[in-house]
Amino acid sequence: MSQQHPDVPFAVTLDVGSSLANLTGTWRTERPVYVDRLPPCNHACPAGENIQAWLAYAEEGDYEAAWREAMRDNPLPAIMGRACYHPCEGACNRSPLDDAVNIHAVERFLGDQAIEKGWVPAAGAAPTGKKVLVIGAGPSGLSAAYHLRRLGHAVTIREAGPVPGGMMRFGIPAYRLPREIVQAEIDRILAMGVDLDLNHKVEDIQAEMKDGGFDACFLAIGAHLAKRVDIPTPDAGKILDAIGVLREMDTSENPPLLGRRVVVYGGGNTAIDMARTAKRLGAEEAIIVYRRTREMMPAHDFEVEEALAEGVILNWLTTIKEIDDSGSFVVEKMALNDEGWPEPTGEFDTIEADSLVLALGQNVDTGFIAKVPGVEIDKDGVIQVGPDMMTGFEGLFAGGDMVPSERTITVAVGHGKKAARHIDAWLGGARHEPPPRHELAGMDKLNTWYYADAPKAVQPALDVVRRQTSFDEIHRGLDETNALYEARRCLSCGNCFECDNCYGVCPDNSVIKLGPGKRFEFNYDYCKGCGICAAECPCGAIEMVPENI
Amino acid sequence: MLEQIEGSHAVAKAIALSRPEVICAYPITPQTHIVERCAELIRVGAIRNCEFINVESEFAALSVAIGSSAAGARTYTATASQGLLFMAEAVYNAAGLGLPIVMTIGNRAIGAPINIWNDHSDSMALRDAGWIQLHAETNQEAADLHIQAFKLAERLSAPVMVCMDGFILTHAYERVEIPTQDQVDAFLPPYRPRQILDPSDPYSIGAMVGPEAFMEVRYLAHDKLLQALGVIPEIQKEFEDIFGRDSGGLFHSYRMEDAKTVVVTMGSLAGTVKDLVDDLHKDGARIGVISLCSYRPFPLDGLRYALRGASKVIVLEKSLAPGFGGVLASDVRMALQGVDTHVHTVIAGLGGRPITRKSLARMFARAERGELKDPHFLDLDLDIVRREIDNQRGQITAGPIAENILREIGPCTPKAV
Numbered sequence: 006m007s008q009q010h011p012d013v014p015f016a017v018t019l020d021v022g023s024s025l026a027n028l029t030g031t032w033r034t035e036r037p038v039y040v041d042r043l044p045p046c047n048h049a050c051p052a053g054e055n056i057q058a059w060l061a062y063a064e065e066g067d068y069e070a071a072w073r074e075a076m077r078d079n080p081l082p083a084i085m086g087r088a089c090y091h092p093c094e095g096a097c098n099r100s101p102l103d104d105a106v107n108i109h110a111v112e113r114f115l116g117d118q119a120i121e122k123g124w125v126p127a128a129g130a131a132p133t134g135k136k137v138l139v140i141g142a143g144p145s146g147l148s149a150a151y152h153l154r155r156l157g158h159a160v161t162i163r164e165a166g167p168v169p170g171g172m173m174r175f176g177i178p179a180y181r182l183p184r185e186i187v188q189a190e191i192d193r194i195l196a197m198g199v200d201l202d203l204n205h206k207v208e209d210i211q212a213e214m215k216d217g218g219f220d221a222c223f224l225a226i227g228a229h230l231a232k233r234v235d236i237p238t239p240d241a242g243k244i245l246d247a248i249g250v251l252r253e254m255d256t257s258e259n260p261p262l263l264g265r266r267v268v269v270y271g272g273g274n275t276a277i278d279m280a281r282t283a284k285r286l287g288a289e290e291a292i293i294v295y296r297r298t299r300e301m302m303p304a305h306d307f308e309v310e311e312a313l314a315e316g317v318i319l320n321w322l323t324t325i326k327e328i329d330d331s332g333s334f335v336v337e338k339m340a341l342n343d344e345g346w347p348e349p350t351g352e353f354d355t356i357e358a359d360s361l362v363l364a365l366g367q368n369v370d371t372g373f374i375a376k377v378p379g380v381e382i383d384k385d386g387v388i389q390v391g392p393d394m395m396t397g398f399e400g401l402f403a404g405g406d407m408v409p410s411e412r413t414i415t416v417a418v419g420h421g422k423k424a425a426r427h428i429d430a431w432l433g434g435a436r437h438e439p440p441p442r443h444e445l446a447g448m449d450k451l452n453t454w455y456y457a458d459a460p461k462a463v464q465p466a467l468d469v470v471r472r473q474t475s476f477d478e479i480h481r482g483l484d485e486t487n488a489l490y491e492a493r494r495c496l497s498c499g500n501c502f503e504c505d506n507c508y509g510v511c512p513d514n515s516v517i518k519l520g521p522g523k524r525f526e527f528n529y530d531y532c533k534g535c536g537i538c539a540a541e542c543p544c545g546a547i548e549m550v551p552e553n554i
Numbered sequence: 555m556l557e558q559i560e561g562s563h564a565v566a567k568a569i570a571l572s573r574p575e576v577i578c579a580y581p582i583t584p585q586t587h588i589v590e591r592c593a594e595l596i597r598v599g600a601i602r603n604c605e606f607i608n609v610e611s612e613f614a615a616l617s618v619a620i621g622s623s624a625a626g627a628r629t630y631t632a633t634a635s636q637g638l639l640f641m642a643e644a645v646y647n648a649a650g651l652g653l654p655i656v657m658t659i660g661n662r663a664i665g666a667p668i669n670i671w672n673d674h675s676d677s678m679a680l681r682d683a684g685w686i687q688l689h690a691e692t693n694q695e696a697a698d699l700h701i702q703a704f705k706l707a708e709r710l711s712a713p714v715m716v717c718m719d720g721f722i723l724t725h726a727y728e729r730v731e732i733p734t735q736d737q738v739d740a741f742l743p744p745y746r747p748r749q750i751l752d753p754s755d756p757y758s759i760g761a762m763v764g765p766e767a768f769m770e771v772r773y774l775a776h777d778k779l780l781q782a783l784g785v786i787p788e789i790q791k792e793f794e795d796i797f798g799r800d801s802g803g804l805f806h807s808y809r810m811e812d813a814k815t816v817v818v819t820m821g822s823l824a825g826t827v828k829d830l831v832d833d834l835h836k837d838g839a840r841i842g843v844i845s846l847c848s849y850r851p852f853p854l855d856g857l858r859y860a861l862r863g864a865s866k867v868i869v870l871e872k873s874l875a876p877g878f879g880g881v882l883a884s885d886v887r888m889a890l891q892g893v894d895t896h897v898h899t900v901i902a903g904l905g906g907r908p909i910t911r912k913s914l915a916r917m918f919a920r921a922e923r924g925e926l927k928d929p930h931f932l933d934l935d936l937d938i939v940r941r942e943i944d945n946q947r948g949q950i951t952a953g954p955i956a957e958n959i960l961r962e963i964g965p966c967t968p969k970a971v
C-alpha cells in the first residue's frame with residue numbers, strides 16, 4: 006500500500022481490507038427462512054385453487070399461464086367465475102384494507118379468454134390402461150373425468166339427462182350462467198377423449214361396471230328429488246316443484262306455464278332463482294313465502310338483494326296451510342319464540358295466486374345405490390364416504406351434492422379432483438397422501454403499510470328492466486385493463502413476489518438475489534438474524550426460526 | 555460589499571463564496587438560518603456544482619459529510635447543541651480520518667433542562683475530538699473565519715469547527731463586508747484532496763488498528779493540531795493581504811500595553827468587555843483583554859507570552875465543568891504554569907443569561923478589591939440557590955433542581971434574545 010500511496014496517513018489508510026473473514030452469522034440466535042404460506046383465498050377455495058399463483062401470472066399480463074395454473078385444479082374457470090359464491094373473497098386479506106380482490110371476476114376473465122382463444126389443456130399422462138366409469142355429468146362428474154383423464158385413465162361418463170352439466174343446466178338459470186359458456190367448457194373436457202353417454206340412467210352400478218369392464222367408478226348424481234310438504238288443495242296441478250320447473254327451462258321447447266301471480270315456497274337460493282325466473286317468464290308478481298325471517302334465509306344476501314331489485318316480493322315469517330276451494334292460499338303468520346325459532350301465531354290470511362312452486366330442498370335418489378353392498382346411507386339420505394371419497398364398496402367413490410357437504414358447484418368440482426387423485430392411487434394399489442398444508446398467511450403475517458390503496462374494479466351490470474324481461478346474463482366481465490388492475494390488487498399473501506424489500510433492508514447484505522422469478526437466498530455466513538427482512542416483508546414470506554444453540 | 559445582514563446569512567454567503575461541493579445538514583436552532591439560506595442559494599443557482607443532501611439526523615449529516623469529503627468533495631455542514639452531541643461519534647471519526655470538513659457551530663446550551671440560548675457547553679463537550687475550533691467575535695469575523703477554515707482544513711487535512719454564539723451572532727443584523735468572488739478565489743484554491751476514495755484504486759480508511767499503532771496515530775493527530783498553531787497565523791496573514799482585514803488568528807489582544815489585569819474571554823462577549831474596558835480606562839484602570847479565536851489548538855505559548863506582564867487574570871467564560879469549575883480557565887492556568895499570577899474563574903451567561911456591563915463592572919471592582927470568590931458565577935441568584943440547597947438537604951426527595959428554581963422565581967418567560 007505505502008508504495009502505491011506514499012503520502013497517505015499512517016495506520017488510517019490501509020490496504021483493501023474486508024471484514025468478510027468475520028463470519029458474523031455465528032452471532033445469530035434466530036435465522037430468517039423464506040417460506041411459502043397458504044394464502045387465505047386458496048385456503049377458502051373448496052376446489053383447492055391456487056388463486057394467488059394464478060393472480061400472480063395475471064398480474065404480469067400472462068393470462069394463458071394464469072389460466073393454465075387455474076386449470077390445474079379447476080377445469081371450469083369460466084363457469085366458476087360466474088356461479089361460484091367465491092368464499093375466497095370472503096377470506097381475502099385485502100378486505101379490511103379496502104375491498105377484497107375481485108377474484109371471481111378475474112377467473113371469469115381468464116375462462117372467457119380461454120374460450121375465445123381456444124386454449125386447450127396440456128396433454129395428460131401416458132395411458133394407464135385403466136377404465137373409470139363416472140355416473141352423472143354435473144360439475145363433480147366432469148371434474149373427476151377431467152382429472153382422471155389427465156392422469157392417463159380412460160373415462161366414460163353416463164348421464165341420465167339429455168344434456169351434460171347437471172345443475173349447471175337444470176338448476177342455475179341462464180341469466181347467471183349462459184349456456185354457451187357451460188357447453189364450451191364441457192366440450193373442452195370431452196375433447197380430451199372423455200366418452201359421454203347421454204340419456205343413460207344408471208340403475209345397476211355393479212352390472213354396468215362389470216359389463217363395461219370398469220376398474221373403478223365415481224358416482225356424482227347430485228340431489229335431484231324435490232322435497233315436498235303436504236298442502237291440501239283441490240287442484241294438485243297448481244303445485245309444482247322448482248327443480249322440475251328450472252329443469253324444464255333448459256330441456257323443454259315451451260317454457261312452463263306459471264300464471265300471472267306465482268308463489269314460491271322456501272328461502273334458499275333455489276327459491277330466489279325460481280322467483281326471478283318466474284318474473285322473467287312474465288309473472289306480474291313473484292312472491293317468496295318463507296317461514297322464518299329474512300336474516301335466517303339460507304339464500305345469499307346479494308342474491309336476495311338482486312331479486313328485490315327486480316321486483317320479487319318477500320313474505321317472511323309465513324307458512325302456507327292450504328289452498329282453499331276458491332283457489333286462495335291460506336297462510337299463517339309466524340312469530341319467533343324466545344329461542345329465536347318461528348312458531349305459529351294462529352293469525353291467518355289469504356294470498357291470491359295462480360300457482361305454487363315448492364323450493365324446499367332436494368334429496369338424493371338413493372334407491373339404486375342402496376342395492377350396492379357395503380354402501381352406507383346416513384339419516385339425511387346422503388351417501389357416506391371416507392376421507393378418500395370411497396364409499397363402503399371397494400372401488401366405488403362418490404362426491405358432490407350426494408355426499409355430506411355444502412352443495413355448491415365449487416365443492417362438487419373439489420370433490421371430483423380429490424376423488425380422481427384417490428382413484429388414481431387406488432388403481433395403482435397405493436394411497437394418495439395429500440401434501441401437508443402450509444401455515445396460513447393471515448393478516449398478522451402481513452406488513453400492509455407497503456400496499457397502496459386501490460379500490461376494487463366493479464363489473465358492469467344489466468339494467469333492471471332488461472333483467473326483468475330477459476334471460477340475458479346480468480353481470481358482464483372485466484376487460485383486459487381492469488382484469489390486470491384487479492389482479493395487481495392481490496397482496497400475494499404468504500408468497501414472495503420479489504418486491505426487493507428484504508434485499509434492500511438487510512443491513513448485512515446477506516440477501517442474495519437469484520434473478521427474476523428465482524427469488525432470493527440468505528447468506529447465513531453473515532446474516533446476524535436481526536429479523537428486519539422478516540419485519541419488512543410485505544407479504545409474510547419470511548419466517549424467523551430459532552437456532553439450536 | 556458592505557451589507558446590513560443577519561449573521562447567519564453572512565455566513566451562508568461566505569460558504570457560497572468558498573465553492574463547496576456538498577452541503578449536508580440537519581436544521582437545529584440557532585443554526586437553522588444558515589443551512590436554510592445555503593439550500594436556497596443552491597436552489598437559485600448561486601452556488602454552482604454543489605449538492606445539498608437532506609438527511610434525517612445530525613448523525614447522518616456528518617456521516618454523509620465524511621463520505622463526500624472522503625470521495626474528494628469540499629464539504630460543509632453545521633449544527634448546534636444537542637445536534638452536535640448526537641453526531642459525536644462521527645465528529646471523532648471525521649478528525650481521525652483527517653477529512654477537511656468545515657462545520658459551523660451556532661453555540662447553544664445543552665439540556666436538560668432544554669435551553670435554546672447561547673453558551674459554550676456544546677463545542678466544549680467535543681473540544682478533544684481532534685477538530686480545530688475557532689471562535690468568532692463578530693459576524694464579520696464569523697464570515698471571514700469560514701473562508702479561512704476551508705483553507706486551514708485543506709492545508710492540514712483536518713476538520714474545522716467555526717463556533718459563533720447562537721442568537722447573539724447568528725440572529726443579529728450587523729454591517730458585514732461581504733468579499734467578492736475574485737478575492738475569495740485568489741485566497742482559496744480549489745480543493746486538492748490528499749487522497750480520494752476511488753473504486754478503481756481501492757483502499758480502506760479507518761479500519762481496525764491495534765495497540766501497536768494506535769498511540770502513534772493519536773500522537774500524530776496531536777502533532778497535527780500543534781502544527782495548526784503555526785498555520786493559523788499564516789492564514790490570518792494571507793487573508794489580511796487579500797482582504798485588508800485582520801480576522802482570525804490565535805487570539806486578539808486589546809489594550810494589553812500596560813495592562814495589570816487581563817480579561818481572557820472567547821466569542822461575542824469580547825465586544826461587551828472591550829466597551830467596558832474603554833470606559834474603565836477613562837477612570838485610570840489598567841485592564842487589557844485577550845479574546846481567544848483558536849480554542850483548539852490552544853495557544854499555550856502565545857498566551858503565556860501575552861500574559862507575562864499581568865498580575866491578575868480574569869477568565870470570563872460561558873462554560874462550566876460541574877464539580878470542577880471553569881473549562882477555559884483551567885486551560886489558561888496551564889498556560890501560566892509556574893507563573894505566580896492569580897487566575898480568576900468567572901462563569902457567566904450560561905443558557906443565555908444576559909451579561910451586562912453593570913454586572914461586569916461590579917465584578918471587576920470586586921476583583922480589584924481582592925474580594926472575588928473563585929470560581930465566581932456572574933449574576934447568580936444566591937437566594938434561590940441557597941433555598942434549593944437547603945431544601946435538598948432537608949428532603950432528599952425534592953424534585954429536579956431546575957424545576958424547583960423555576961418555582962422559586964415564579965413563572966418564567968425567558969426574554970427573547
Ligand SMILES: Cc1cc2nc3c(=O)[nH]c(=O)nc-3n(C[C@H](O)[C@H](O)[C@H](O)COP(=O)(O)OP(=O)(O)OC[C@H]3O[C@@H](n4cnc5c(N)ncnc54)[C@H](O)[C@@H]3O)c2cc1C
Pocket residue numbers: 088089090140141142143144145146163164165166169170171172173176177178205206207208225226227228229251274275278370404405406407411412413414415417
Ligand atoms: C337452482 C339452483 C341454483 C344453484 N345455484 C348455484 C350457484 O349459483 N352456485 C353454486 O355453487 N351452486 C349452485 N347450486 C348448487 C349446484 O348446482 C350443485 O351443488 C352442483 O351442481 C352439484 O353438482 P353435482 O355434480 O354433485 O350434481 P349435479 O350438478 O346435480 O349433477 C348430477 C348429474 O347426474 C345426473 N344423474 C342423476 N342420476 C343419475 C343416474 N342414475 N344415472 C346417470 N346420471 C344421473 C343428473 O342428471 C345430473 O346431470 C344451485 C343449485 C340449484 C338447484
Ligand code: SF4
Pocket residue numbers: 044045046047056057060096097098099106108494495496497498
Ligand atoms: S390478497 Fe391475493 S393472496 Fe391475499 S387473500 Fe386476497 S386474492 Fe388471496
Ligand code: SF4
Pocket residue numbers: 500501502503504505506507508525538541542543544545546547
Ligand atoms: S420482502 Fe419482498 S422480495 Fe423479500 S421475501 Fe418478501 S415479498 Fe419477497
